[in-house]
Amino acid sequence: MISEAERILERxxxxxxxVEVIIHRSRGYSARIESNRILMPSASSEEGVGxxxxxxxxxxxxxxxxxxxxxxxxxxxxxxxxxxxAKGVTLPSGGEYVEVRNFDPELEAAExxxxxxxxxxxxxxxxxxxxxxxxxxxxxDIWVTEFAIANSEGVSVSHSSTGVSYAVVAFAxxxxxxxxxxxxxxxRSRLGELELEDQVRDLAEQVLxxxxxxxxxxxxxxxxxxxxxxxxxxxSVATALSADNVLRGRSPLAGKLGHRxxxxxxxxxxxxxRGDSPSxxxxxxxxxxxxxxxxxxxxxxxxxxxxxxTAMRMNARNTGNASSFSTLPVVAPTNMEVLPGEAGKEExxxxxxxxxxxxxxxxxxxxxxxxxxxxxxxxxxxxxxWVRPVREVQISGNVFEALRNVLGVSRERRRVxxxxxxxxxxxxxxxxx
Amino acid sequence: MxxxxxxxxxxxxxxxxxxxxxRRISTSIRYANGEFEDFSRREKAGVGVRVLRSGSWxxxxxxxxxxxxxxxxxxxxxxxxxxxxxGGARLAEARFFRGEYVTPGFEGLLEEPLxxxxxxxxxxxxxxxPGSVKSVTVIYRELLDExxxxxxxxxxxxxxxxxxxxxxxxxxxxxxxxxxxWDGNGVLGGRGDLLSLGDPVELSRTVVSxxxxxxxxxxxxxxxxxxxLSPSIVGLLSHEAIGHTVEADLVESGSAVSGKLGQxxxxxxxxxxxxxxxxxxxxxxxxxxDDEGVIASRTYVIREGVLRSYLTDRERAARLGIExxxxxxAWDHSVPPIVRMRNTYIEPGDWTLEELIEDTExxxxxxxxxxxxxxxxxxxxxxxxxxxxxxxGEIAATLRGTAITGQAFEVLSxxxxxxxxxxxxxxxGHCGKIQPAKVAGGGPYLRVVxxxxxxxx
Numbered sequence: 001m002i003s004e005a006e007r008i009l010e011r012x013x014x015x016x017x018x019v020e021v022i023i024h025r026s027r028g029y030s031a032r033i034e035s036n037r038i039l040m041p042s043a044s045s046e047e048g049v050g051x052x053x054x055x056x057x058x059x060x061x062x063x064x065x066x067x068x069x070x071x072x073x074x075x076x077x078x079x080x081x082x083x084x085x086a087k088g089v090t091l092p093s094g095g096e097y098v099e100v101r102n103f104d105p106e107l108e109a110a111e112x113x114x115x116x117x118x119x120x121x122x123x124x125x126x127x128x129x130x131x132x133x134x135x136x137x138x139x140x141d142i143w144v145t146e147f148a149i150a151n152s153e154g155v156s157v158s159h160s161s162t163g164v165s166y167a168v169v170a171f172a173x174x175x176x177x178x179x180x181x182x183x184x185x186x187x188r189s190r191l192g193e194l195e196l197e198d199q200v201r202d203l204a205e206q207v208l209x210x211x212x213x214x215x216x217x218x219x220x221x222x223x224x225x226x227x228x229x230x231x232x233x234x235x236s237v238a239t240a241l242s243a244d245n246v247l248r249g250r251s252p253l254a255g256k257l258g259h260r261x262x263x264x265x266x267x268x269x270x271x272x273x274r275g276d277s278p279s280x281x282x283x284x285x286x287x288x289x290x291x292x293x294x295x296x297x298x299x300x301x302x303x304x305x306x307x308x309x310t311a312m313r314m315n316a317r318n319t320g321n322a323s324s325f326s327t328l329p330v331v332a333p334t335n336m337e338v339l340p341g342e343a344g345k346e347e348x349x350x351x352x353x354x355x356x357x358x359x360x361x362x363x364x365x366x367x368x369x370x371x372x373x374x375x376x377x378x379x380x381x382x383x384x385x386w387v388r389p390v391r392e393v394q395i396s397g398n399v400f401e402a403l404r405n406v407l408g409v410s411r412e413r414r415r416v417x418x419x420x421x422x423x424x425x426x427x428x429x430x431x432x433x
Numbered sequence: 434m435x436x437x438x439x440x441x442x443x444x445x446x447x448x449x450x451x452x453x454x455x456r457r458i459s460t461s462i463r464y465a466n467g468e469f470e471d472f473s474r475r476e477k478a479g480v481g482v483r484v485l486r487s488g489s490w491x492x493x494x495x496x497x498x499x500x501x502x503x504x505x506x507x508x509x510x511x512x513x514x515x516x517x518x519x520g521g522a523r524l525a526e527a528r529f530f531r532g533e534y535v536t537p538g539f540e541g542l543l544e545e546p547l548x549x550x551x552x553x554x555x556x557x558x559x560x561x562x563p564g565s566v567k568s569v570t571v572i573y574r575e576l577l578d579e580x581x582x583x584x585x586x587x588x589x590x591x592x593x594x595x596x597x598x599x600x601x602x603x604x605x606x607x608x609x610x611x612x613x614x615w616d617g618n619g620v621l622g623g624r625g626d627l628l629s630l631g632d633p634v635e636l637s638r639t640v641v642s643x644x645x646x647x648x649x650x651x652x653x654x655x656x657x658x659x660x661x662l663s664p665s666i667v668g669l670l671s672h673e674a675i676g677h678t679v680e681a682d683l684v685e686s687g688s689a690v691s692g693k694l695g696q697x698x699x700x701x702x703x704x705x706x707x708x709x710x711x712x713x714x715x716x717x718x719x720x721x722x723d724d725e726g727v728i729a730s731r732t733y734v735i736r737e738g739v740l741r742s743y744l745t746d747r748e749r750a751a752r753l754g755i756e757x758x759x760x761x762x763a764w765d766h767s768v769p770p771i772v773r774m775r776n777t778y779i780e781p782g783d784w785t786l787e788e789l790i791e792d793t794e795x796x797x798x799x800x801x802x803x804x805x806x807x808x809x810x811x812x813x814x815x816x817x818x819x820x821x822x823x824x825x826g827e828i829a830a831t832l833r834g835t836a837i838t839g840q841a842f843e844v845l846s847x848x849x850x851x852x853x854x855x856x857x858x859x860x861x862g863h864c865g866k867i868q869p870a871k872v873a874g875g876g877p878y879l880r881v882v883x884x885x886x887x888x889x890x
Contacts, residue, residue: 029513035686040483040769041513042492043506061473065496069476076474083547084469112509116516136686137867178687180808248466249568250604327461328471362806362814368611372836372886373806374814392812394838394886 001025002158004067005148008049012074013152016053016081018091019074020151020286023067024048024325028143031115033135033168036127038119043112050325053077057086061328092308092318093153095289097282100159101275102189107162108144110191115140118196122168125197129204130172132211136181138168142191145278147325155287163278164191165417168200172207179210180376180391182360183228186415189278195415206359210377213391216433221354222407223395223429224345224381227414227421229361232373234336234421236365236399237268241295242321242331243310250367252400256301263406263426265341268296270305272320272334277418283320285329290320299404305331337420341409345423348408350384356393356431357381365399371429372396390433397429404428437500438583441507447514449485449524450507451584453724454478454498455766458543458577464554465570472551479766484510489520492769525750527757530582530590530722538623539595543577545624550575557601557637563645565607571637572600572617576871580724588726596620596717596871597627598861601637603644612833614644614818616801619860619873621719630714630860643819650833653820653885659796660837661789661880666817668859668874669802671705671777674813674841676874677866679734679742680760680772681749689811689842690740694755698740699845702782705735707744709759709775716857716873718776722759725770729759734777735845746772764868771867779876782851786878789850791826797885798823798878799837802859811841814886838886847882854878 001023009021027045031038050063051074060080062073118140126133141164148158165187172179184199225233237253245251253261272290274280284290286308294302306314307322307329323332341348349355356378363373375393379386405428413422434454442450456478463471479496480503491514495506550573557571576596583589598619605612616636620626627633662670678688685691690698699705709720709729720729725747733741743753746761749772761770790798801818818834857875864872 034682038517040490040492041516042494042769043509043513044494044767045496046494046767047496058469059472062475063473064476065479066476073476079547080472080474083551084472087468112513113516134686137682173687178810180810248470326475328473362808364804364806366613372814372816374812374838376808396886 001146001148002150002156005150006156008070009150009152012051012070015074015078016055018054018152020052020091020149022050022147022149022325024145024147026143026145028141029112029115030139030141031119033119033122033138036123036135038116041112041116048326049073051077052328053081054089054091055081057088058084059089059328060084063326089309090312091151091153092155092286092288094155094157094287097157097289098273100273100280100282102161102278102280104162104190106191107142107164110142115142118166121196122166122200125200126170126204129201130208132172132174133170133204133207134173135168135170138166140166149283149287151287157283157287159281159283161278161281162189164188164194166196168203170203170207172211174211177211179207182207182377185417187278187418189276193276206377210359210389213389216380216390216393219356219431219433221356222352222425222427223356223358223431224349225424225426226359227416227423229358230421230424231416231419232361232363232365233399233403234338236369237403238333238336239367241304243304243306243314244331245367246304247310247313252368253301259301260299261301261400262296262299262403264299265406265409266296266299266403267294267339269294269337269339270333270335271337274335277335279334279418285322285324288318288320288322290334293319305333307331335418338409338422340411340413340422342411343408345410345412346384348410348425349381352407353383355381355425369399371399394432395429402426402428434581435583435589437503441504442585445484445507445511447484447486447511449585451483451725453481453763453766454581455481456579457765460550460575462550462554462573463570464558466568477765480506481763481766481769482507482510483769484514485522486511486514487519488522489514489517490522491515494767522748523751524586524747525757527727527747529586529588529726530728533591534721535593536595536622538626539577539593541623542575542595542597556634557599560634560638560641562641565605565645565648566603566641567606568604569641570602574598582722582724582726584726590722590726592721594621595623597624598717599633600861601640603641605644605648607648610648612644612648614640614647616640617861619717621715621717626715647819647833650831653797653822653832653835655885657882657884659793659880660883660885661793661796661798661878663800663878664856664875665802665858666799666815667779667876667879668777668857669805669815670813670841670844671779671876672774672859672864672872672874673805674807674811675705675845676707676774676777677807678809678811679744681743681745681753682772683809684743685749686809688809693740696740697738698842699735699738700848701738702848702851703735703738703845704733704780706780707732707734707774707777712776714857716776716860717871718774718873720762720775723761723770724763725761727757727759727761729775732758744772744774746770762870764870768868773866773870774864774872776857776873778857778874779851779879781853781855781877784850784852786852786854789852789878789880790823790828793823793826793880796823797821798828801834803834807841813841814838836886837883839883844881844883848879850880852878
């Protein structure tokens, strides 16, 4: 594939001062589950060519899902570059790549029927726990993907990977009562690594526990976020750590480099090289080397996530976080990790008089981290005892404020997509029952 | 292409075969902080094939539209359907679209020079701004779609559809407070149709000046109040909190209205419609025919407070024993159609807004729906951009936004008055259920009782 990208580059490099060519191809199978039934197994194959042309420091980008139409794509990119305004964009020149082994020959050779088998595994794991559990609006996917990037500054890199993932949504239904739904998702590069049964069983038990809810009433105390609920908070942190947002004045973490912005118990890593994740690769979307980066260490902001342009503008090391083949590069996390604490989650709960357990958080923080939302699968916990499940609980406050008030990070961690996240006990949010 | 489709389908021993050719040219521009953060053009084309075999579905897609590649995709879909063995799916009878529907303005947008698109964005960006407004972002998106839906039950529907839209965001900061105000518009049609909805530069001026004015405004007190919801919030409520619960796939998984057809679910003044047909303002959820080739309906979901219909595709229509409503939609060729909304709105009443405010002793007028979430049990939580306090029948103060929460059917049961003033005003909306879809929502000003949340009393 790299020679194909280089051939196209040769044909179009005269269209601008600098030119970048990306080719990507993927094929895969997926299946859906609705109301405990497997539906619509699908086969899909896609390809694409993306071309970025830079003329006098301004960039234009175009993309097509037919590699054969690269000439038209390059022309459109050139026209956009001419209309666009100069901002001093350049392309990276490559670097030292680390080998990433996230390719599973078993997935590459998989028959299409494998997705149906995976969907059946989801359903039997749930029904083993209870027939009152309904798996709904869920998907399983397997795929093989390959990309190549060549640019006029000497980048020439390609990578192949495989992936298997599920996003399982479930709720419980018993005697006219319906729980709110909850979900688990996991994404891996190898079939054998999947923790599907454990995750689905745990999910089934969680939704069964939240069937007989009552009112919370007056509550003061910390809240315990599940890894999935914590992912909402981590999403805000990742957005704020994006150098794109720092440069655009949209990050509450602007100017916080080297400062303690979070509790000491928080260490956040983004690792673009992890072999167990299909999102990993030796190079990012611009062909710059990916790496493992500690973003926050013991609460101190160590680096923002960069792409070539932001690193250049901010005079920083490029962390290799450029993403998105079908658009201009944007900064995005790859595989995030919050390093585990020492105490188990039950110990953390025992350490406080009362806590509100939050299994899922229905909320969308704004870019400043202001958040208000609804707690789903909530439980009142007193001195480590699970007292009763609660409903109609609202929380509000600020994500960044709350993450300065972390009481503990659990030893246990769970995969949420490709991220590895603990349970987090924190205070500083207002809770209304 | 229909000869190719017919030949390939004929060679498969299937109950039903459906081909969807879809080509999309999209242009995205985002301008902020004095530079183009995005300016790109994408093209995506291909064929999606769905096969029903012994009552089980299979799907496949290809970006290669040659007869050989389409045949291979159809065979893959046939094999995928076989992986499930015998199934129970069958399809309800439906009225299919045959012929071509072309949005006026499609060619104009296709041929419009990029310079003009860039100028449109820059004009919106360059409006005067108060000192407290720290950043303005203008987004312009344009989707140009060609669809061809053919199936073995008789659909042969072609279209060329244009959907331009723009959004202006203004962020104001003052005294430690940050406030974001946004608005925009979109249409099924060309540049002229978009402009006919209102002057975009004027809209941009309003957004930017209100951001500056409201950043230091006080917030309302939380509590249960009589609230007058503006059309954009009525649209959000109709789509997010009611509409999703009546989508047949969610009905089947036990949404709040499962088994409630024919029952009273809202106040008698509520008529809630989901329509894919042409209507005033040409909102972008207009589709004419869906991605099963079924002629889109204008469906009364709620009529005079009574639940009248679900929104459905053909398979679920057969299972639920109802008429197909033309709500099967696919974002592009690469994904199969699923049950989606189109333009979802509440019909107007006979009050004027002035009368409605005069008649309200104490309460709030809520304007500008923000984002929101709702569950299948119709509990919702929406952010609101702007709030006006009503005291003794008059607007007493303009306040910053907050949020509204409740159970949508309870809120609609409390509705006691709707205005003649009516608009579709969620025209930049994308619904994100599994795949994106262009939808719209709207309605009159509607007076209800609900909880204003997120601020202490």
